[in-house]
Structure formats: structure tokens, C-alpha cells
Amino acid sequence: MKPRDENKINEIYKATLNLVKANGLSGITMQMVAKEAGIATGTLYIYFKNKEALINALFDVCTRSSASTFFSNYDPEQPFKIGFHTIWLNIVQRRVAHFNESIFIEQCFHSPFIDEESKNRLRKMFEPMLQLIERGKTERLIKNMDTVWLLAFMIGSINEIAKRTIYYNIKLTDEILEANFQLCWDGIKA
């Protein structure tokens, strides 16, 4: 028997992300995805039951892989600010390096394809971040505000940094990154 070319799944994912970035979730068809991935439309259906399954699987892959990079190199033993900085930087860099993915996740959040459960799974992935913020409050290093706002503040500004970096085609130097981190830090610090 002929085995599946498992790499093909990645090609399909890549194609979908590229097309969604360019045309939105509303602007893609299975034919476009197949063509962009360099395969026949029928082949798509060997790997995915239907369009909804493709979108859901990709959403799952995107959230898992991005969440895992968010906390790479993060050591909870380190001082609070070091940990916060590590995660902040990880998220910014992931959002910029995988901008397609960021837009895809954003669009999926308001789409009929993704169910509440998957959305909640995504929210859960920020768990370690929530704990870090609680710790920062306990250590009196950051403002004593409801965590939801501290997180919104951090994530919101990061999202917008990524968008502008890509839209205006800016090269993110260490200097720019540090200056942006400073904005966030000065905001949350006690």
C-alpha cells in the first residue's frame, strides 16, 4: 500500500493560513486551499472529512503550538520580572513570526466553525500566565487589579504591536522590543 505523505497535512495548513491572511476566513474555498497546497481537491478530503474539520484541526494545531512557545524558556523559579519579560517576548515574537496564525485564530473566534469548547481550550492555555500575574500581585510588584484587566492590557498591546509590525513592514529590533516592553511594564508595575 501507498503510505500517506504526512508532510502534506502541513502543506494544507500552511496554504490555509496564507489564504486566510490574504482573504479572510470568508474568502477561502477548498479549491483554493488545494491549489495553494499543490494537491487535488479530492486529496484534501482524504486528510480532512470536510471544511469544518480542516478549520477545527488547524485551529487546534495553531492554539497548541503557539501556546507552547509562549512558555518556552519560562522558569517559574526566576524572579517575577524575568519571567514576565520572557513570556511577553515569546508572545510578541510568535505573533510576528506566525502572523498568519494570529489572524486565523482571531477570525476563528467569530466564526461558526469553532465551538465554545475549543474557544475555552484556548483561554485555558494562558493559565500559567494567570498564575504569574497572581504571583506578581502577591509580591506587590504589579498593580492590585483584577487579573482579567492586567492580561487584557498585556495581550491587547502585544496584538497591536504584531499587526503594525507586519502592516508597516517594520523590522523589530531589540531596541524597539525593549521600548515596547517598557511601556507594558510601566503600565502594570505597582
Place this chain on the structure above:
Amino acid sequence: MKPRDENKINEIYKATLNLVKANGLSGITMQMVAKEAGIATGTLYIYFKNKEALINALFDVCTRSSASTFFSNYDPEQPFKIGFHTIWLNIVQRRVAHFNESIFIEQCFHSPFIDEESKNRLRKMFEPMLQLIERGKTERLIKNMDTVWLLAFMIGSINEIAKRTIYYNIKLTDEILEANFQLCWDGIKA
């Protein structure tokens, strides 16, 4: 002759915004829009040439009306911080009160319906804000950073405040608003 019911256009707009919030731009059909607006599908085509025209017209209306509220009560003669606070509050409140609209604009930004020119028009609407930021830098009240980042910081965090307010069904009290403003202000201040 029978005159057009000009209010119908607003019904169509409202219906579209509600449906896009619930299902995304990819999840709406002209039949759904008509039904939600309480009219026949054919009637939609009396008011809009086609789907693309509807989306474009709505995008235009949304950007214009939201931009105008952003700068209401804003008096450039007032001290910098007052002006900044006014605009900050205007944007947050608009985003929350017209959450549909915010999601629609966000989704349109990555869709084949909206052309580059319309996107640029939207960017231009923040012009008064850019000027205010320049002024803040001149007066040495805020950090001397490229305006693109200061604006990203402000807008990004506002967007996320609005999303969480709606998703978690939070009542935005003056206290919460002020605490969130403080986060932003502490971030940008010199």
C-alpha cells in the same frame, strides 16, 4: 410612487452587524441578512447592488461614525492629559457599546471585500490622535517613542478591554475604567 423606507437601510446594517458578530463575515448569507432585517431577499438588492456593495457601504458607515465619536468632546485647547483621557474613554465606550461594529471592522480588515483605499481611509481617521501624541512628546509628558508604538499600545489595550468586557459580560464601572486608564497612562507617561 412609493418612496423608499430609508430606515430599512439601518435595519439591514444592524442585521448584518449582529450576524457578523455571531457568525463572522464567512458565516453570513444574503438570505440570513434579509431574514434578520425582516425583509425579503429581493428587497436587499433594491438598497444594495450586491453583497460586496453592502459590506463596503457598512464598512464606510461604521468607520465614519465610530471615528466621529472618538473625538467628540475633545478640545485641543485643553491640557494634554485631559484630551488624551477624553479620547481614550470615547474609544473604549464606543468599542463596548458598538461591539458588533468593532468585530465587523476587524474582520473586514482581512477580507476580499474591502480595498486598500478604504483601509487607508480608516487609518487616516486617527489623524487627530497622532497629532495629540506628537504634542504630548513635545511637552515631554509622554515617552519619546515612535508614535506608531504609542498608538499601538493604546489601541491594542482598548480593543482587548472591549473584548473581555463583552465576552465575560462585565459591567464597566467608572472605577474599572479609571483603573484601566491608569494602566495606559502609566505606560506612556515620560
Place this chain on the structure above:
DNA sequence: CTTTTAACTGAATAATTATTCATTTAATTT
């Protein structure tokens, strides 16, 4: 090297959705 089996193809079909149009309704004019 033949057989087997599953991947792969892309045109054909099914399903969905945009758009039209013959007909009906209701405001205005005369």
C-alpha cells in the same frame, strides 16, 4: 516482478448561496 492496497486526481455532482424577475402592494399624483 506481480499483486495488492491505499493515495491521488480532477471532472462530475450535490449543496449552498447570490441574484433576478414576474407579480403584488402601497404610496403619491392627478
Place this chain on the structure above:
DNA sequence: AAATTAAATGAATAATTATTCAGTTAAAAG
């Protein structure tokens, strides 16, 4: 109050897009 005209309707049609499937190809097993 009859005539006129454009709005409104919604089923019918056109266009698009998802999905299938009969036929083809290529890897693995024997």
C-alpha cells in the same frame, strides 16, 4: 378614486463552492 410608479415579495434561476467518485498512480508486500 383611478392611474401611476416604485417598493416589496419570495420562488425561480444562476453562480459558486463543497464534496464525491470512477479511474489512475505508486509504494509496499509477497
